[in-house]
Amino acid sequence: MRSEPARPSPDHHPSGRRFASHPLIEVAALVKRYGPKTAVDGLDLVARPGVTAVLGPNGAGKTTTVETCEGYRKPDSGTVRVLGLDPVRQAAELRPRIGVMLQSGGVYSGARAEEMLRHVAKLHAHPLDVDALIERLGLGSCGRTSYRRLSGGQQQRLALAMAVVGRPELVFLDEPTAGLDPQARRATWDLVRDLRADGVSVILTTHHMDEAEQLADDVAIIDGGRVIAQGSPEELCKGGAENTLRFTGRPGLDIASLLKALPADCTAAELTPGGYRVVGKVDPQLLATVTSWCAQHGVMPDRISVERHTLEDVFLELTGKELRS
Amino acid sequence: MTVGTYTPKPGAAPLPHMIAAQAALETKMLLRNGEQLLLTVVIPTLLLVLFSSVDIVDTGKGEAVDFLAPGVLALAVMSTAFTGQAIATGFERRYGVLKRLASSPLPRWGLMAAKTASVLVTEVLQVVLLTVIAFALGWSPHGNPAAVVLLLVVGTAAFSGLGLLMAGTLKAEATLAAANLVFLLLLVGGGVIVPLEKFGSAGERILGLLPISALSDGLRDVLQHGAGMPWGDLGVLAAWAVVGLAAAGRFFRWE
Numbered sequence: 198m199r200s201e202p203a204r205p206s207p208d209h210h211p212s213g214r215r216f217a218s219h220p221l222i223e224v225a226a227l228v229k230r231y232g233p234k235t236a237v238d239g240l241d242l243v244a245r246p247g248v249t250a251v252l253g254p255n256g257a258g259k260t261t262t263v264e265t266c267e268g269y270r271k272p273d274s275g276t277v278r279v280l281g282l283d284p285v286r287q288a289a290e291l292r293p294r295i296g297v298m299l300q301s302g303g304v305y306s307g308a309r310a311e312e313m314l315r316h317v318a319k320l321h322a323h324p325l326d327v328d329a330l331i332e333r334l335g336l337g338s339c340g341r342t343s344y345r346r347l348s349g350g351q352q353q354r355l356a357l358a359m360a361v362v363g364r365p366e367l368v369f370l371d372e373p374t375a376g377l378d379p380q381a382r383r384a385t386w387d388l389v390r391d392l393r394a395d396g397v398s399v400i401l402t403t404h405h406m407d408e409a410e411q412l413a414d415d416v417a418i419i420d421g422g423r424v425i426a427q428g429s430p431e432e433l434c435k436g437g438a439e440n441t442l443r444f445t446g447r448p449g450l451d452i453a454s455l456l457k458a459l460p461a462d463c464t465a466a467e468l469t470p471g472g473y474r475v476v477g478k479v480d481p482q483l484l485a486t487v488t489s490w491c492a493q494h495g496v497m498p499d500r501i502s503v504e505r506h507t508l509e510d511v512f513l514e515l516t517g518k519e520l521r522s
Numbered sequence: 523m524t525v526g527t528y529t530p531k532p533g534a535a536p537l538p539h540m541i542a543a544q545a546a547l548e549t550k551m552l553l554r555n556g557e558q559l560l561l562t563v564v565i566p567t568l569l570l571v572l573f574s575s576v577d578i579v580d581t582g583k584g585e586a587v588d589f590l591a592p593g594v595l596a597l598a599v600m601s602t603a604f605t606g607q608a609i610a611t612g613f614e615r616r617y618g619v620l621k622r623l624a625s626s627p628l629p630r631w632g633l634m635a636a637k638t639a640s641v642l643v644t645e646v647l648q649v650v651l652l653t654v655i656a657f658a659l660g661w662s663p664h665g666n667p668a669a670v671v672l673l674l675v676v677g678t679a680a681f682s683g684l685g686l687l688m689a690g691t692l693k694a695e696a697t698l699a700a701a702n703l704v705f706l707l708l709l710v711g712g713g714v715i716v717p718l719e720k721f722g723s724a725g726e727r728i729l730g731l732l733p734i735s736a737l738s739d740g741l742r743d744v745l746q747h748g749a750g751m752p753w754g755d756l757g758v759l760a761a762w763a764v765v766g767l768a769a770a771g772r773f774f775r776w777e
Binding site for chain 2: 268269289292294295297299301302303305306307308312316319321322323325359361363364391392394395396
């Protein structure tokens with residue numbers, strides 16, 4: 198299936214010049230309260246075309262922020278612009294251009310999977326080929342099954358299909374792979390990559406850090422109703438956190454001597470008998486220093502490994518390790 | 523799928539198409555639901571057949587079916603516009619269907635228009651079925667069909683307002699229980715199968731202000747007694763319609 202050449206319209210620009218006049222999403226000083234509880238507390242966020250992951254602990258305000266962008270909630274104060282539009286006052290104009298995947302539900306319990314997807318397609322002017330989409334997401338076997346009899350993973354994939362079938366410019370995916378098996382998760386990731394390649398922007402909320410690392414061009418970490426860090430996964434992993442080098446050797450090596458050889462800001466320890474860990478700025482120079490120290494001391498460093506900081510480390514560092522209610 | 527499959531090409535379908543598609547889906551969901559069919563088809567049909575052929579309730583002078591058919595038609599309207607719609611909409615709210623549709627190109631008023639169309643289609647099917655059965659039981663209706671249609675339409679508006687008010691404010695389970703309870707109470711106390719005179723003159727005056735009594739009484743005036751437009755009953759129904767729809771519009775919560 199190939200798309201027809203782009204027709205000139207205010208909604209659609211030739212590839213590469215899409216959204217040239219404004220960012221995808223602009224949130225400024227957003228405040229949203231529920232009774233005495235402040236869910237979003239002066240949040241600023243700019244999302245650019247591509248895939249943006251929104252991360253945060255439970256109760257951080259990410260769902261409220263995303264639902265405000267989708268037009269479900271009215272800000273108490275601050276401004277929200279999505280594709281340059283006000284999601285509440287210009288909802289009629291915005292809704293055909295976005296696709297929404299809710300975390301759960303959204304389908305008549307008696308509706309069949311295929312029936313519901315065809316229905317959503319009918320609400321749009323130029324929907325995707327429903328059969329191809331069903332095939333793509335592996336929903337073919339459950340097309341005649343009513344929604345309440347679908348497995349959790351099938352319900353998730355149907356919700357995803359419903360979000361993209363209208364050929365939107367921007368798709369909101371709320372925890373799209375929660376509870377999916379590895380194959381279905383992979384299929385969802387592949388679809389997100391294909392969407393991105395075809396110029397569809399994605400706002401993704403997730404608890405899976407590897408998902409954000411794999412898919413996102415940009416990551417925004419929200420906590421306490423504000424964005425506390427934003428950048429590409431690489432940028433976020435580079436900053437602040439240090440990296441780790443591990444190796445095994447004979448037990449009881451002279452740590453003090455190793456420390457003398459290492460740069461001043463490094464630490465070294467024997468964590469388990471024969472299991473050593475060096476923490477610091479791990480670069481080729483440091484690796485060479487450790488291996489040559491081992492050579493001098495007649496140590497064969499077994500299982501030597503460099504562990505880079507993952508997004509999860511950064512996330513826990515920024516948001517704390519205690520459990521949230 | 524190849525490159526370019528997902529290239530954005532957004533747009534809403536034409537509004538009449540969206541509303542027609544939504545109405546068709548809502549009607550399908552209703553007709554597929556066994557509990558709903560019990561309420562909208564089986565119970566009215568059973569009541570009509572049972573009480574017409576077996577002399578359980580004293581329905582006054584004349585053929586029992588001439589008294590019962592208008593009451594059962596009123597009951598059919600209530601079962602679809604009020605009970606059925608309240609329960610279905612309550613669960614749609616609970617399961618996020620209303621929320622999901624709210625972010626689709628279909629505007630909210632379009633969804634409401636589709637729901638109304640679906641209720642009306644169902645009522646047409648009910649009226650056809652019940653009319654055929656009533657004729658088979660020897661029914662001889664009188665009066666002006668236009669008056670009957672007007673009563674049915676205003677009655678539908680009154681019951682829809684009350685049903686949506688309930689669905690949009692109570693929890694789905696509470697709506698399920700309350701809508702069935704109200705259905706049962708109004709079935710007995712609303713002049714459907716039991717004449718209101720049985721409740722004494724004070725009871726008759728108070729119960730006569732209920733929407734179900736106004737609808738069954740109005741339909742009976744026309745169909746059984748050949749009266750002209752029953753303005754009093756129509757006024758009661760119109761008042762319920764205005765109050766119910768205004769309250770639903772004001773208090774309905776979408777999630």
